[in-house]
Structure formats: C-alpha cells, structure tokens
Amino acid sequence: MGGAPNRRRYAVGALAALGLAAIALATTGPAGTAATAPLAWSTPQLIDNQPPYVTGIESTGISCPSRSLCVAVDEYGNVATSTDPTGGASAWTVARGVDEGAGFTAISCPSPSLCVAVDDAGDVITSTDPTGGASAWTLTDIDPGANLTAVSCTSQSLCVAVGGSGQLLTSTDPTGGGGDWSIARVDAGRALAGVSCPAQALCVAVDGSGHIVTSAEPTAGPGTWRSVRVVAGPLAAVSCASPALCVVAGTRLSLALEDELLTSTRPTGNARAWHVARLGALGGLTSVSCPSPSLCVAVDDRGGLDVSTRPTGGAATWSNPAIGLFGPTFVSCASRSLCVLVDADGDIESSTHPLGHNKAWRSTFVAVNNSLTAMSCPSSTTCVALDTAGNILSSTDATGGPGAWTAAAGVEPGGQADTPGGVSCPSPTLCVAINDAGDISTSTDPTGGKPAWTLTGDVDTKNPTVEADVSCPSTSLCVAVAGNGDILTSTDPTGGRRAWKIANVLPGGVRITSPHSLSCPSISLCVAVDVFGNVITSTDPTGGKRAWKIVNIDGELGYLSSVSCPSVSLCVAFDWSGNVLTSTDPTGGKRAWRITHVYRPMLVRGIRLGPTAVSCASASLCVAVGWFGQLLTSTDPTGGAHAWSLTRPDGRRLLEAVACPEVSLCLAVDDAGNVVLGASR
Numbered sequence: 001m002g003g004a005p006n007r008r009r010y011a012v013g014a015l016a017a018l019g020l021a022a023i024a025l026a027t028t029g030p031a032g033t034a035a036t037a038p039l040a041w042s043t044p045q046l047i048d049n050q051p052p053y054v055t056g057i058e059s060t061g062i063s064c065p066s067r068s069l070c071v072a073v074d075e076y077g078n079v080a081t082s083t084d085p086t087g088g089a090s091a092w093t094v095a096r097g098v099d100e101g102a103g104f105t106a107i108s109c110p111s112p113s114l115c116v117a118v119d120d121a122g123d124v125i126t127s128t129d130p131t132g133g134a135s136a137w138t139l140t141d142i143d144p145g146a147n148l149t150a151v152s153c154t155s156q157s158l159c160v161a162v163g164g165s166g167q168l169l170t171s172t173d174p175t176g177g178g179g180d181w182s183i184a185r186v187d188a189g190r191a192l193a194g195v196s197c198p199a200q201a202l203c204v205a206v207d208g209s210g211h212i213v214t215s216a217e218p219t220a221g222p223g224t225w226r227s228v229r230v231v232a233g234p235l236a237a238v239s240c241a242s243p244a245l246c247v248v249a250g251t252r253l254s255l256a257l258e259d260e261l262l263t264s265t266r267p268t269g270n271a272r273a274w275h276v277a278r279l280g281a282l283g284g285l286t287s288v289s290c291p292s293p294s295l296c297v298a299v300d301d302r303g304g305l306d307v308s309t310r311p312t313g314g315a316a317t318w319s320n321p322a323i324g325l326f327g328p329t330f331v332s333c334a335s336r337s338l339c340v341l342v343d344a345d346g347d348i349e350s351s352t353h354p355l356g357h358n359k360a361w362r363s364t365f366v367a368v369n370n371s372l373t374a375m376s377c378p379s380s381t382t383c384v385a386l387d388t389a390g391n392i393l394s395s396t397d398a399t400g401g402p403g404a405w406t407a408a409a410g411v412e413p414g415g416q417a418d419t420p421g422g423v424s425c426p427s428p429t430l431c432v433a434i435n436d437a438g439d440i441s442t443s444t445d446p447t448g449g450k451p452a453w454t455l456t457g458d459v460d461t462k463n464p465t466v467e468a469d470v471s472c473p474s475t476s477l478c479v480a481v482a483g484n485g486d487i488l489t490s491t492d493p494t495g496g497r498r499a500w501k502i503a504n505v506l507p508g509g510v511r512i513t514s515p516h517s518l519s520c521p522s523i524s525l526c527v528a529v530d531v532f533g534n535v536i537t538s539t540d541p542t543g544g545k546r547a548w549k550i551v552n553i554d555g556e557l558g559y560l561s562s563v564s565c566p567s568v569s570l571c572v573a574f575d576w577s578g579n580v581l582t583s584t585d586p587t588g589g590k591r592a593w594r595i596t597h598v599y600r601p602m603l604v605r606g607i608r609l610g611p612t613a614v615s616c617a618s619a620s621l622c623v624a625v626g627w628f629g630q631l632l633t634s635t636d637p638t639g640g641a642h643a644w645s646l647t648r649p650d651g652r653r654l655l656e657a658v659a660c661p662e663v664s665l666c667l668a669v670d671d672a673g674n675v676v677l678g679a680s681r
Contacts, residue, residue, distance in 0.1 A: 251284035261318070
C-alpha cells in the first residue's frame, strides 16, 4: 500500500474553513477489553527537515513587543522567533516541541523579556528569554484539559487568559508557577475567544455569541466582570490601544459572511457604547491589532486585510489591500512602522508601512516541516518515504533515529498539483513511486540519493490530478491505480513510459469508482478500494479491463480509505466510519467480506475522521493509523472488535502512512515530518 487517500487533505481544509480552535478527541477504544498491543511505540522522531518546503504549519498566534522582536506559535507546539522580522526566512529561528503533545492557541509578549503563551490543554507557557530556544520556555498546567483561546499581558504584573468554557485565568506573577494563577468563570456557557488588557485597571474579553465582557479590576474575581451583548454574530478578537479605544473583530452571519468591526471609546459602557462598522463580504475577521489610536490592522480567514488610521470613523475609514494570505490569520503590530501577520500555511507577511498598498508587504515562508505521505519498507532495515515537497527519504537503518535518514531532494514533482500518491519497494533493489498526476519515479538503488532515481514522467497522460497508489508484488510486476479508474501495469517498471500499460476499469465509462488504495500480495492477486465502498480485484492484473471485478462491499457505511493484503488469503481494509473489513477470500464477492465496527471515529461537523492507512505484516499483525495520532493494532485482524486496540503515540498529528516489514517492527509517518517506531516489547 502506498499513500493514504487525498480526501484527508480536503477534510483538513474544511475544518480550517470552519475556524475550529479545538477538537474534542474521542479516546475510548473498542467495546470491551482490547487486546494488548504487540508493539511498543516511540515518541515522534523528526526525519524530514530540509527544503524545499511545501507544507506549512498553521500559525495560531503572534506577538511583536518591539520592532526588533516577534514571536509566533503554531498548532504543533513550536515557537518561531525573529529579531529582524522583515529579514526573510533566514531571520527566523524555530524552537521545536516547546509545547509537545499540545497546540499553542495564542501568545502575548508585553516586552522582549516576557512572553506568555497558552494552549488547548489548559497550559500556560512562559519565557523571559523567548529567543533562547526550547529550554528557555516553562510549561505550567493551570486548567487541565481546558482549551485556552487567548491571552493578554500588560506587563510582568498582569496577565489574563480566557478559555472555551467561559473561564478566566489571571496572574500578577505569570512566571511564578501554578499557584500564582487563579481561575474564575465569568462567561458561563459561552466560549471566550479574545482578550485585551491595555492597563492594570482594564481588561476586555469577547465571546463567540456577540458578548463583550469587561472589568476594571481583572484580578478581583468574577464579580467584577460585566457582560454585554452587542451583536448577534460571533466575536473573535479584541485589541485595545488604550483604555479609551478598543476595537473588536467579528463576523456578521448573513448569506455571505461579512467582516464586522466594533469600536468604543468607552469599552466598559453598555451596548450603545459600541459602534459597528460592516466592511463587506470578505470572510470572517480572526484577529486585530491596534498599537496606537491612529493605527488598527485587522485580518480575516480569507487573507483579507483591513487597515485604518481612524478606526472609530466607520467603514469608510478602513482600506482593504489584498496581500494573499491563507487564513485563518493573526496579526501583531509593534508600532506604526511594523506589522507582522501569520497564516495557516506557514507564511509570514511583514510591513514597515502597513498603511501602504499590497506591495508594502513582504512575504516569507517559514515552514518547519514537510508532510510525509507514503512509505514502503522492503525489509526491517530499509525504508523509503515520500513527502509533499518531492523529497524521497530513505534509510538502511530505519530504527537508528533521525540521523539514519537521508533525503533526495526534488526527485518527485512536488507541490499541491503533484501530490505524492504512493511508493512500493518489493526489494531493497527496486522502488517505484507515483504521484497524483500520473508521474512515476523508479530506482534500483533507492537509498542512493537523487541521481539513483529516474523520473519516467507522466505515464497516465489522460489522468487528471487525482488520487493514486502503487503496489509491486515482485521486481517484475508493478500495478498502480488512479482515481479516474485507470489501472497501470508494468512487467518492467524501470523500462520507461512505454513499459507501462493502461486499462480503465470503469464499466461503460461511467465514473462509479475512484480507486485510491491498492495492495498486491502476489502477481496473481491485486485488491483496490475506493471512496464509494467498492472493492476492485484481479487475479490477472496485466489482463486488461476484463480481468478486473468491481464489487460494492461498504457503500452505505463509509468511505474506504485503505487496504492491505499480507497474503492471497487475507485482506484488511478500513473505512472512515470506524469499520474494519476483512476477507480470507478477497475475490469471493460481497459475502466473502466481513464488516466489523471497531471503534468510534471522530466526527467534526459531519466529517468522519477515521483511519488513513493500514499495513499488515502477516495474519498476526495489522496496524492502522489516522487522525490525531490514532493507531489501531491487532494480532488477530479477523477476530472482531475486541481484537483491536487503540493508542495515540503521536498526540496531535495526522499519521499519514504506515509500513510493517515484519511482525516485530512497524514505522508510521506523520504530517510534520516525523517517524514513529513500533517494536516488539
């Protein structure tokens, strides 16, 4: 089996568009007592950290206390800092894993000698030396399990954080430890989304239901906080240039989402003290920064930018230069001469003249990873993986740690248009990779670096950019599938484009199948699955269209995401509804397949987030991987729900692919360039 299907990427985009700050994870395992996992799993080990970068990490906050310091945080617990924010990518340094296992949600740096960040696990993370690397940060668990959404610090003597359950965390000594923070509920039943404290005697918070919550004594307890509903739509962020000017970013819910800004020179007043400016159907404001009463900059989740030197003057005083960010987006302005924005794709936009047109902004891509999407291990020592930038990573000592992996840069065409589909290595002397545009790359020395790989080119010229996978049961047969129904076969996979034959298995040309995952345990059996619950099989893969049979197995239950057949007498597939499909006679039709509900998949706004890939070393070990580090293992895959156990060794990340070269070893790769090893105890 090669790469996991691309639908996972579409789901990621859908979730980002929904603006979800956090997802409640279901960590319960299969019903009853789960079998003991046969493998012990390592922590994630970074093996892919070299350009070119394609996949960015979603930044979740930024704070610039001066022109010579900006600090940004992301969803994977990394901190990016720069003492020259407009200096390009080389001017930024990334400290990895500062908040390992959780994701930063916001940061506030009142000065270059203090930064306070919060995450979605109830932690407060502080540093008095933010550019000092990971060791310069201290994590304190203040509100265990809580989703903290925003933080604002006026100085060393006042920090206020808010959370998704209406909670308020305050401290007059934020670096002093857990005992120096107090928790109060000030907005019960609603999710606080933003907070700004321009002075010791004023804090202003906003929630997702149009309320503004204020206090002139923020550390004096919940009784000092007053809530006023100002608008009907959600409010996302607030910035107060002074106690006499606060600006709130929100969204008006209409037929088209509209950017909505609320301003007040008397923020502790009633609803009439706030004035609403509607800026048009741009998307939905996510962040605002007002370094002074004469400059405010707001951004929305479609990359829109709203700038004003007179924020209380109504919609006409706001301009909208287009700078092309990929939202959700966050902004921090140190002064009128420096504003820095971060987005969901690893981009940083900076400007020393934020009131200028779009050319006044400089774009920098500060990605810290590439997403590993496919993997194949022909032996317990040799493994090959693909990433989204066209790099091929390989190792002859797969358990030897990050230093044992090398990268051949730019072998596969990278980028969003040519996403890696799959890779299959039937032996250490042959690997075949395919991307989603039908390009095939081969190597007889897969660990030999870029010169050892040959790009055959677009073998399937009629294939649009769709999902693809490849499986080679031997060095003399490789089979690939494409989401347009094409089956590509070759008995001489290194023989160039003409050595590949194409057959379309769609009956009558009707696109009722979209095969994207393939497993060929022998030259006499190939099994593919598709998004419509079909299983496509052949006992003669090179025999053309008529040699392939399509049977609907799982049409009503869920999207079939992956399949692995360790032998001709066992195939195991997963769908996104939490079902495992097994067969000891894969070509035997619908009745030969057994569907078992193994676990409850995560459900986010109607999108099921089930396993993305599966690998079976034999009938006595199968491993499936998926969203948020989910990992399912079984030593008896046909044994029913109780035979599977669920663990999460990779915390927050999406495990994209897995390879089990033997029953005592499995390797999984994730969307942050890490490998996770599973070995027998």
